[in-house]
Amino acid sequence: MSKYAIAGLGVTPQGIIGGTSAEQLAWNAIELALADSGLAREALNGYLFQPGFGENTTGMAASRAALGTNVTLQVNSSGATGILSIASAIGLIEAGTADYVVCVHATNARSQAVTVGEGEENEHAVFGLFSPGAQNALRAQRWFHQYGTSSADLAELAVALRHNASLRPDAFRYGAPLTVDQHQNSRFIVRPLRLFDYCLVTDGAIAFIVTTAERARDLRPKPVSILGMGACHDAGQGYDCGSSMRLGDANMNVEPARSRVFRAAGLSLQDIDVFQFYDAFTILLALQLEAWGLCGPGEAGDWVRAGNFRWDSARPCNTNGTLHSWGYVQGFTPLAEGIRQLRGEGGATQVAQARTALITNVGLTGAGQAQSALILGAA
Amino acid sequence: MNVNTDNIAAPRRVTAVEDAPFWQALDEGVFRLARCPCGAWYARSQACLHCGSSASQLEWLPASGHGEIKTFVIFDKPYHPWFATRLPYVVAVIALAEGPELLTNVIDMPVDEVAIGLPVEIVIVERDGQSIHQARAVAGIGQ
Numbered sequence: 079m080s081k082y083a084i085a086g087l088g089v090t091p092q093g094i095i096g097g098t099s100a101e102q103l104a105w106n107a108i109e110l111a112l113a114d115s116g117l118a119r120e121a122l123n124g125y126l127f128q129p130g131f132g133e134n135t136t137g138m139a140a141s142r143a144a145l146g147t148n149v150t151l152q153v154n155s156s157g158a159t160g161i162l163s164i165a166s167a168i169g170l171i172e173a174g175t176a177d178y179v180v181c182v183h184a185t186n187a188r189s190q191a192v193t194v195g196e197g198e199e200n201e202h203a204v205f206g207l208f209s210p211g212a213q214n215a216l217r218a219q220r221w222f223h224q225y226g227t228s229s230a231d232l233a234e235l236a237v238a239l240r241h242n243a244s245l246r247p248d249a250f251r252y253g254a255p256l257t258v259d260q261h262q263n264s265r266f267i268v269r270p271l272r273l274f275d276y277c278l279v280t281d282g283a284i285a286f287i288v289t290t291a292e293r294a295r296d297l298r299p300k301p302v303s304i305l306g307m308g309a310c311h312d313a314g315q316g317y318d319c320g321s322s323m324r325l326g327d328a329n330m331n332v333e334p335a336r337s338r339v340f341r342a343a344g345l346s347l348q349d350i351d352v353f354q355f356y357d358a359f360t361i362l363l364a365l366q367l368e369a370w371g372l373c374g375p376g377e378a379g380d381w382v383r384a385g386n387f388r389w390d391s392a393r394p395c396n397t398n399g400t401l402h403s404w405g406y407v408q409g410f411t412p413l414a415e416g417i418r419q420l421r422g423e424g425g426a427t428q429v430a431q432a433r434t435a436l437i438t439n440v441g442l443t444g445a446g447q448a449q450s451a452l453i454l455g456a457a
Numbered sequence: 458m459n460v461n462t463d464n465i466a467a468p469r470r471v472t473a474v475e476d477a478p479f480w481q482a483l484d485e486g487v488f489r490l491a492r493c494p495c496g497a498w499y500a501r502s503q504a505c506l507h508c509g510s511s512a513s514q515l516e517w518l519p520a521s522g523h524g525e526i527k528t529f530v531i532f533d534k535p536y537h538p539w540f541a542t543r544l545p546y547v548v549a550v551i552a553l554a555e556g557p558e559l560l561t562n563v564i565d566m567p568v569d570e571v572a573i574g575l576p577v578e579i580v581i582v583e584r585d586g587q588s589i590h591q592a593r594a595v596a597g598i599g600q
Contacts, residue, residue, distance in 0.1 A: 204467070269531035
């Protein structure tokens with residue numbers, strides 16, 4: 079499917095920025111993507127954005143950047159949006175509405191002091207189940223029970239993520255490695271999940287430009303090829319009373335995202351050089367490592383303990399610490415790191431000869447869990 | 458934290474067209490689930506995942522109220538002020554004997570004794586002017 083490519087990337091600083099609106103951060107990311115691509119601003123004629131987390135965005139950044147927009151589109155499938163925005167961008171191009179589409183997500187949730195879960199008025203609130211973290215805690219408890227695993231297994235993932243981030247100067251947790259003991263002594267947020275099982279809340283934005291492979295060749299950076307995509311959404315599986323999704327399963331079903339993404343790319347798991355999984359919570363990462371087949375069910379902790387996962391291992395994953403330790407730009411975070419690895423811009427955690435990257439996105443939507451998967455290839 | 462919750466309303470139940478009969482039955486003191494002609498049970502009105510029948514084929518019938526704890530979490534801090542004086546509390550997913558799973562609270566036992574697999578029964582309680590379902594360990598069974 080390498081008819082399309084990513085031809086520009088803009089990544090703002092991540093962390094506690096403050097005094098900056100989400101719209102301003104989106105604009106900053108667009109300017110960085112424009113500069114990276116070498117594209118003239120008036121040529122960038124498609125604008126696609128995921129609304130902000132914390133403070134909303136409206137797409138005004140496209141106007142401030144004086145883009146030549148023929149089309150502006152808001153897309154949202156929660157944490158699954160980053161990859162689905164590429165699918166949407168290709169759709170806009172195929173439909174003839176635009177030639178170069180910039181996809182953007184920005185958040186200033188950190189400086190807005192967003193407290194996830196508080197004041198939620200959804201169908202779970204009557205029972206006091208607040209926050210996505212609590213839904214993942216339900217999974218963790220079941221995972222412990224089903225496979226005889228424990229919080230110490232999740233600690234392995236947190237430690238490996240922090241390790242990768244600690245080597246990357248642009249990561250929020252640069253220079254801040256973590257030990258298993260520190261994880262085990264951290265406070266519970268919702269039992270059995272602890273502080274270091276949770277990802278960061280940060281300020282920052284990411285933008286990237288999607289165009290045809292042919293057009294991408296004329297732009298400055300080495301284009302990154304879009305080799306395949308897949309998605310799944312379990313909206314039909316929620317059969318709790320009023321609940322939009324199945325809760326508390328210790329196995330994640332990644333079909334048909336898995337079979338579709340590999341079929342589209344003509345590749346198998348063994349062909350992937352670097353992985354960037356959506357890691358809002360350690361348990362969510364563990365379930366994906368198992369569901370995608372990097373290890374068996376219940377084995378994620380042991381697999382990481384054995385030395386896998388770290389950037390310099392045989393199975394390099396989440397090479398900048400991603401959502402857990404780098405910065406929280408939802409699905410755009412693992413996507414940006416996948417692009418960087420294939421461009422050889424992974425700095426201290428660059429994987430040698432990285433030619434293919436698998437990226438996943440996972441989101442809790444108003445109607446079930448959404449997942450999307452993408453395989454990118456180096457030029 | 459010194460929070461007076463006397464005047465704070467509990468979070469309200471969220472009812473939608475697909476589960477209105479469930480909540481209405483609770484108001485009448487009956488725990489009901491929806492059964493498809495093929496034998497599958499649901500806790501809300503929806504098309505059948507097994508045989509594909511439309512939601513209109515489901516029939517709301519009294520259910521056993523028996524089940525076991527599939528998984529649970531413990532909250533030690535309040536995300537809503539009403540819970541501030543009710544900590545810690547357990548939120549669990551109950552696997553009902555008929556098949557559906559229900560989110561609820563496990564009540565009347567120490568949180569540290571709650572365990573996956575524990576047999577429970579559904580009870581209907583009045584909380585702040587609304588009927589809701591809760592789970593309670595079945596006496597004499599389990600731990």
